[in-house]
Structures are given as structure tokens and as C-alpha cells.
Amino acid sequence: MPTLPALIVVDVQRAFDEWEAAGKRRNNPDAVARIADLLQAFRIRGAPVFHIRHEGTKPNSTFLPTRSGYAVKDEAREQPGEPVIVKRVNSAFIGTDLEPRLRAADLTTLIICGATTNHCVETTTRMAGNLGFDAHLVRDATWTFDRIGPDGDAHSAEEIHAMTLSNLNGEFARIVTTQDVIASLRTA
Numbered sequence: 305m306p307t308l309p310a311l312i313v314v315d316v317q318r319a320f321d322e323w324e325a326a327g328k329r330r331n332n333p334d335a336v337a338r339i340a341d342l343l344q345a346f347r348i349r350g351a352p353v354f355h356i357r358h359e360g361t362k363p364n365s366t367f368l369p370t371r372s373g374y375a376v377k378d379e380a381r382e383q384p385g386e387p388v389i390v391k392r393v394n395s396a397f398i399g400t401d402l403e404p405r406l407r408a409a410d411l412t413t414l415i416i417c418g419a420t421t422n423h424c425v426e427t428t429t430r431m432a433g434n435l436g437f438d439a440h441l442v443r444d445a446t447w448t449f450d451r452i453g454p455d456g457d458a459h460s461a462e463e464i465h466a467m468t469l470s471n472l473n474g475e476f477a478r479i480v481t482t483q484d485v486i487a488s489l490r491t492a
Contacts, residue, residue, distance in 0.1 A: 308351040308492055309440070309485075310411040311342055312432075314396060314418030314425050315358045316380035319366035319373025329450045331461035338445035338482040339417050340379040345486045347383065352411060355382045356389050356396040358424060380418075394427040403435060413438040415485050416477070417445035422468040433476030441477045442485060443469055 316339055324330060346353050357376065360367030367374055382388055389400045396402050406414070414437045416429050425446050432439040448461050448468070473479045 307410055307412065308349065308489070309413035309415050310352040310354060310406060310409075311346045312354050312356060312396065312402075312414050312416045312418075312428065313339060313343070313380055314356045314416065314428055314446075315420075316377050316418050317358065317367065317373060318375045318377060319358075319371075320419055321377070322366055322373050323449065329461060330447050331449075331465050332444065332447040335417075335419075335445050335447040336377060336379050338442065341482050342415070342417060342442065342445055342485060343380065345489050346415075349489045349492070351489065351492075352409065353382075353386045354389060354402065354405070355380070355386060356391060356402070356418065356424075356428070359390050359392050361392050391424075394424045395431050396424070396428040397431045397435065406437070412436075413440070415440050415442060415480075417442040419447060421446045421448040421465045423448070426468050426472065429472055430476045433472075439477035440480045440485065441469065441472055442482055443479050444481050 358367045359369060389396060389402050391400050414432050416425060416439060418425050429439050429441050448464050450461050451459050451464060453459055469479050
């Protein structure tokens, strides 16, 4: 019997709501609902779920454990028995026990979702691919924000999201949809 994939839920924390409330614009407004769909499907199937939580290290970080932004959004809250792995950099594999946990459980296929597409999700996905995991990034279950580049040019969240997916596709991961993942879980 093939091993089920593991769902890796990256940084679905309230800090991003605070960023939006402060005027930062994001893409993919339904991403958290898609993450909730993935969580439900994995739980029904009994497939493993790993929650990644970012803990800020700078004094003004919205991700400090003492700040309201550290809390996980209700839709993505862990259930009993689902591990929470705290990271302090933008990869869920650096300074954590994520890789040994996955290897010990013989989990080779990773379904990755969360925030933000071009930061912690991208870094975690790249490392997963480099470490030899069969990584799948769920395009409609991740999001990012508008940014200003070093040249002063404005880049929309949609452009950044699309470019990140393009950069990862085929070399580090397969880009999939929530619907693709849920359908494959039903037949696994």
C-alpha cells in the first residue's frame, strides 16, 4: 500500500491579517478557505498534517509569540495529535526537526500550502525538492502581497505569485490545485 502524502501548512497566522488591515494588498483571497478544504480532506483520509509556525526574532516582528499576529488563523488551527513545528527563518527545514520527522515516518510526498508564496512557502518548497522529497505546491492555497522592488518598481501580488510558481514548477515541485490534491487523496 502506498504511503499517503503529508500536508505541510506554512505560517497561516494572524500577522497577515494585520498586514492587510494596515493596507497591504494580497492576491488569492480564497487561499485560507482552500487550506481549510485541504485540512478537512487530509483529516478525513487520516493522512499526516504538519503545521509550521513562524516565530519572529526581531523586536518589532508581528510574529513574536507575545504579539497577536503569532496566533494561527482559526481555519488552520491544529487538531490534537497534529505536530506544530516552530521555525525562526523562512524554511521549515532549517533549525527544526521537520525533515527527521518526515523521514522517520517514511513520508516522501509533501503537499505544501500557506503563506507567503514567495517567502516561506517558496523556501520550504525549494528545500523539499533539494532534499529529495516529491514536493507539490498548491497554487490556490497560498498567497502573497504587493511589493516594491529594489529598483522602485511596483510588483503586484498576482505577478509575484505567478513568477514564484513558474520558478518552482518542474524543478523543485509540481504545481497543483486544491481540487487535484483532494481528488488524488480519494484514490490513494
